[in-house]
Amino acid sequence: MDKLLLLGDEAIAQSAIDAGISGIYAYPGTPSTEILEYVHTSREAREKKIHSTWSANEKTAMESALGMSYTGKRAMVCMKHVGLNVAADAFINSAITGVNGGLIVVAADDPSMHSSQNEQDSRFYGKFAMIPILEPTNQQEAYDMVRYGFDLSEKYGIPVMLRITTRLAHSRSGIIRQPGLPQNEIHLPGNPRQFILLPVNARRQYKGLLQNQAAFEEESENSPYNNYRTGKDKSLGVIACGIANNYLMEEFDGREFPHPLLKIGQYPLPVQMIRKIYDECDRIMVLEEGYPILEELLRGILDNGKKISGRMDGVIPRDGELNPNIVAKAFELEEQYGLPVPSIVKNRPPSLCKGCPHIYSYNALNEALDKYAKGRVFSDIGCYTLGALEPYGAINTCVDMGASITMAKGASDAGFRPAVAVIGDSTFTHSGMTGLLDAINDKTPITVMILDNATTGMTGGQDSAATGHLEAICEGLGVEKEHIHILNPSPKFHEENMHVIQNEILYEGVSVIIPRRECIQTVARRLREDKKQKQQEAVTE
Ligand SMILES: Cc1ncc(C[n+]2csc(CCOP(=O)(O)OP(=O)(O)O)c2C)c(N)n1
Numbered sequence: 001m002d003k004l005l006l007l008g009d010e011a012i013a014q015s016a017i018d019a020g021i022s023g024i025y026a027y028p029g030t031p032s033t034e035i036l037e038y039v040h041t042s043r044e045a046r047e048k049k050i051h052s053t054w055s056a057n058e059k060t061a062m063e064s065a066l067g068m069s070y071t072g073k074r075a076m077v078c079m080k081h082v083g084l085n086v087a088a089d090a091f092i093n094s095a096i097t098g099v100n101g102g103l104i105v106v107a108a109d110d111p112s113m114h115s116s117q118n119e120q121d122s123r124f125y126g127k128f129a130m131i132p133i134l135e136p137t138n139q140q141e142a143y144d145m146v147r148y149g150f151d152l153s154e155k156y157g158i159p160v161m162l163r164i165t166t167r168l169a170h171s172r173s174g175i176i177r178q179p180g181l182p183q184n185e186i187h188l189p190g191n192p193r194q195f196i197l198l199p200v201n202a203r204r205q206y207k208g209l210l211q212n213q214a215a216f217e218e219e220s221e222n223s224p225y226n227n228y229r230t231g232k233d234k235s236l237g238v239i240a241c242g243i244a245n246n247y248l249m250e251e252f253d254g255r256e257f258p259h260p261l262l263k264i265g266q267y268p269l270p271v272q273m274i275r276k277i278y279d280e281c282d283r284i285m286v287l288e289e290g291y292p293i294l295e296e297l298l299r300g301i302l303d304n305g306k307k308i309s310g311r312m313d314g315v316i317p318r319d320g321e322l323n324p325n326i327v328a329k330a331f332e333l334e335e336q337y338g339l340p341v342p343s344i345v346k347n348r349p350p351s352l353c354k355g356c357p358h359i360y361s362y363n364a365l366n367e368a369l370d371k372y373a374k375g376r377v378f379s380d381i382g383c384y385t386l387g388a389l390e391p392y393g394a395i396n397t398c399v400d401m402g403a404s405i406t407m408a409k410g411a412s413d414a415g416f417r418p419a420v421a422v423i424g425d426s427t428f429t430h431s432g433m434t435g436l437l438d439a440i441n442d443k444t445p446i447t448v449m450i451l452d453n454a455t456t457g458m459t460g461g462q463d464s465a466a467t468g469h470l471e472a473i474c475e476g477l478g479v480e481k482e483h484i485h486i487l488n489p490s491p492k493f494h495e496e497n498m499h500v501i502q503n504e505i506l507y508e509g510v511s512v513i514i515p516r517r518e519c520i521q522t523v524a525r526r527l528r529e530d531k532k533q534k535q536q537e538a539v540t541e
């Protein structure tokens, strides 16, 4: 079979193509973005007519994937961990409706918060929804688990979560492919009430989900991804989940691992296997990437059994991602990975690109607010969040996608004036529109600046669902036409822009200001692509 060198994200995407998916849905977010991007640019996926589009947010993505599964086709939905908060309503309920065609939900967690507001562990969500979770140790397992996950999903009519973390998503490895499968034919669910969650049906479906828990656990006991390896030295037993097992193997590369080892890659947890290692060993060490979920379960409320080591007793740091050196330390081995950073290398804090349109929006906003006390700009998540840093110091909040408008509303409701919201175009269609509607319905005095750079800049320049629609959306929601302004965020228009903002923050109602200029990175990329295409055309002429 073919061997490919792929990122973990790409391995998942390729496997989904090979496993016969008919569609993939996602909203960008590190470290999950490359999954849909891979399918989107794959010739094979195009030839197989696999649907791949960016959705407006993770909830719409989840629901679209569920809709495709309803028709009997295989579908995948991908998101970063915090995206699962947005998709949670649909996600949890999809465990109760169940699925028809196989459905895999990829949740990409970001421990250490390389590019996120928190490091929540999606395994909690999988457990909460009571569905099987797969957690790969390496890229090959990520590839293999996708096909396995689709089969499991169709066997039980249940969505399956594939949980990955940053390092697995963003590092490469050789992948051996499996033969491609055809897509499923359209076939509707045998039970026409399966997807109608009226209480009478939901109660029945929920009982079915509960009844399946024993079977899911049995699958875990027999899973190729959970295995127990005995060892001579039973003073310690190690349970390693997902990528933590990879780090452990790196530490003992070429050396025999002396202790019993339980590797876990499938949940619900295989209780019999855990009991075996617990009974056999004097002490247990738990290595898991993310929260100490398994460790906490092992300890229980009373914590009066055997000694359990891990994140909760400080053998492993309580927060942040694992790495081979942390694992080495836990085993009192010499740390051997990575070289010291040479003193010539200086930290380079993130910053807005030189010439970024957001800079000029902030220059105008800062000057317009100059005469007011600080602390009145409610912002959101995107490149423009970097406006928090010097020299701009332009924003005062960043909580979750969409929170700028609603937080400005709450502050304004409290009598705080002026209250300004700053939100990007993609974030606005992700989850800002409903907050704007609240403000319009309440006639709340706020000024909303939608920074329209015609892209989803922060995650690498994906298409923005807002492009070409912003004024129409705002007008349609009910913003008065005379209080919608389009600005050009360039130095040339600084004075003019500043005056528009100054006037609108005095308005006792909802106003929307849209500074509009394309992200310079996407402009540069477009120009490069145009040039390349012209060169190719010249060669073929
Ligand atoms: C719920 C959730 N989904 C995805 C992300 C990842 N993410 C951060 S900002 C952003 C969008 C930014 O685009 P836009 O609002 O257009 O601002 P820009 O970066 O272009 O300035 C995304 C997708 C996130 N932080 N939270």
Ligand code: SF4
Pocket: 351, 352, 353, 355, 356, 357, 358, 383, 453, 457, 458, 519, 520, 521, 522
């Ligand atoms: S990528 Fe685009 S939006 Fe982001 S900072 Fe750079 S120019 Fe600005």
